[in-house]
Amino acid sequence: MHPTSEPTLPLSIAGTGARVQIVGLSGGMRSAHRLAELGLTPGSEVTILNNDGGALLLAVGDTRLGVGRGLAHKVLVTFLERNGS
Known part of the structure; x- marks a missing residue:
């Protein structure tokens, strides 16, 4: 499902x-x-539009979501692409 070489980390x-x-x-x-x-379920692909220290702004398909930092910390992800990081 995901590359085993990529570590998991909180969103x-x-x-x-x-x-x-x-x-x-x-x-x-x-x-x-x-x-x-x-719509944040295992297998979903997410793009982080803004993570400036407060709530995160995410893109899931055509949908834009604001997710609080506490909730985002409970979502475990692996990188598909790292832009600017």
Whole structure:
């Protein structure tokens, strides 16, 4: 599903411009349910449009989402492409 050579890290750490793939979720059922409602599920590809230290602005397909840093920290990703980082 994802290259094993790429480490997993929390979405909140990925820099602006990076393309990542969600590989897992940490946290409880409430967090997992909220993330699923937003379309942030394992296998989804996400582009970080802005990660300036506050909430993250993400692109998932044609959808733009604002996700708080606490929730973003529970999303585990691997890099597909690193832009500017």
